[in-house]
Amino acid sequence: MDEILKIDDVAKQSGLSKRTIRYYEEIGLLPPPPRSKGGTRLYTQEHVEFLKKITIAKEVLGFTLQELQHFISLRETLENQRADYRKVTDPKERKVKLAEIIEVLDDQLEMIEEKIEKILSVQSELKTLRERAQAAMVKINQELSNL
Amino acid sequence: MDEILKIDDVAKQSGLSKRTIRYYEEIGLLPPPPRSKGGTRLYTQEHVEFLKKITIAKEVLGFTLQELQHFISLRETLENQRADYRKVTDPKERKVKLAEIIEVLDDQLEMIEEKIEKILSVQSELKTLRERAQAAMVKINQELSNL
DNA sequence: AAAAAAATTGACGTTAACGTTAAATGTAAA
DNA sequence: TTTACATTTAACGTTAACGTCAATTTTTTT
Numbered sequence: 001m002d003e004i005l006k007i008d009d010v011a012k013q014s015g016l017s018k019r020t021i022r023y024y025e026e027i028g029l030l031p032p033p034p035r036s037k038g039g040t041r042l043y044t045q046e047h048v049e050f051l052k053k054i055t056i057a058k059e060v061l062g063f064t065l066q067e068l069q070h071f072i073s074l075r076e077t078l079e080n081q082r083a084d085y086r087k088v089t090d091p092k093e094r095k096v097k098l099a100e101i102i103e104v105l106d107d108q109l110e111m112i113e114e115k116i117e118k119i120l121s122v123q124s125e126l127k128t129l130r131e132r133a134q135a136a137m138v139k140i141n142q143e144l145s146n147l
Numbered sequence: 148m149d150e151i152l153k154i155d156d157v158a159k160q161s162g163l164s165k166r167t168i169r170y171y172e173e174i175g176l177l178p179p180p181p182r183s184k185g186g187t188r189l190y191t192q193e194h195v196e197f198l199k200k201i202t203i204a205k206e207v208l209g210f211t212l213q214e215l216q217h218f219i220s221l222r223e224t225l226e227n228q229r230a231d232y233r234k235v236t237d238p239k240e241r242k243v244k245l246a247e248i249i250e251v252l253d254d255q256l257e258m259i260e261e262k263i264e265k266i267l268s269v270q271s272e273l274k275t276l277r278e279r280a281q282a283a284m285v286k287i288n289q290e291l292s293n294l
Numbered sequence: 295a296a297a298a299a300a301a302t303t304g305a306c307g308t309t310a311a312c313g314t315t316a317a318a319t320g321t322a323a324a
Numbered sequence: 325t326t327t328a329c330a331t332t333t334a335a336c337g338t339t340a341a342c343g344t345c346a347a348t349t350t351t352t353t354t
């Protein structure tokens with residue numbers, strides 16, 4: 001299950017174009033995969049999952065690729081808070097970084113809350129429209145049956 | 148309370164730039180307001196509300212301006228289903244249009260459902276991250292108090 | 295090994311959604 | 325009315341996020 005994927009497979013599984021995948025690597029969003037001797041990119045399933053997550057976050061949150069980069073680097077910093085890293089780095093420094101991360105996360109979460117509220121308001125407006133349309137449809141059907 | 152607003156007021160109230168407001172009019176998204184004798188655009192509060200709604204829909208649904216146009220024309224068609232219009236137009240024709248509208252609305256509503264699901268998944272992932280960060284913070288504080 | 299299919303880099307092209315600047319005209323304030 | 329400020333149109337500029345060649349190499353198939 002450690003299948004090696006080529007760019008076309010990744011494209012199909014992620015729904016992105018090959019160009020887009022290379023582009024994401026170019027701008028530092030997607031970690032560069034190892035290459036074959038000839039230079040062909042060799043991906044794994046992890047890359048696909050990563051791309052899927054990125055895509056969702058982009059779609060849903062309306063993040064630009066830059067914002068996504070920022071976001072991802074946060075996640076990495078958080079992962080670095082583990083094991084060996086702990087023994088190397090000064091706890092006070094780590095604490096500062098952690099505090100920063102938490103702050104950013106809180107901001108993001110707040111932003112998401114706002115988005116959810118807004119999307120719900122749009123949803124309810126659409127539902128109202130739909131009901132009106134339904135009502136109009138009923139009336140028309142009545143009219144039509146009165147002929 | 149039928150205040151007349153000039154473009155700068157509208158910009159301030161809507162949060163959009165003057166250029167954007169003119170642009171939206173240019174591409175047919177914002178109905179052209181009346182003009183003064185000299186050619187200055189004279190808006191009302193309604194324009195502001197309209198712009199706010201558009202902005203939210205754009206932000207939240209990730210709609211392009213084209214999609215927004217489509218969406219708005221739907222709304223208008225639906226409003227035309229009223230009163231005098233009814234007497235003029237063939238009911239069968241109206242029925243067809245209504246059916247179209249309902250279909251599109253259903254599609255949109257479905258799309259929104261999907262978006263909500265996705266955004267919730269991102270939210271929960273962020274919450275997990277936040278908890279992890281919190282936990283790490285607690286550990287660090289313990290370490291620090293053990294000195 | 296030869297042919298066909300896929301991947302790579304490089305470079306230029308594209309589109310939406312405005313930003314910016316300029317020159318001319320209009321409106322409001324003193 | 326003069327000064328100062330706002331608005332208008334027109335036109336060119338910009339940026340992100342890719343698309344689209346084209347020429348070359350690799351990889352796969354036969």
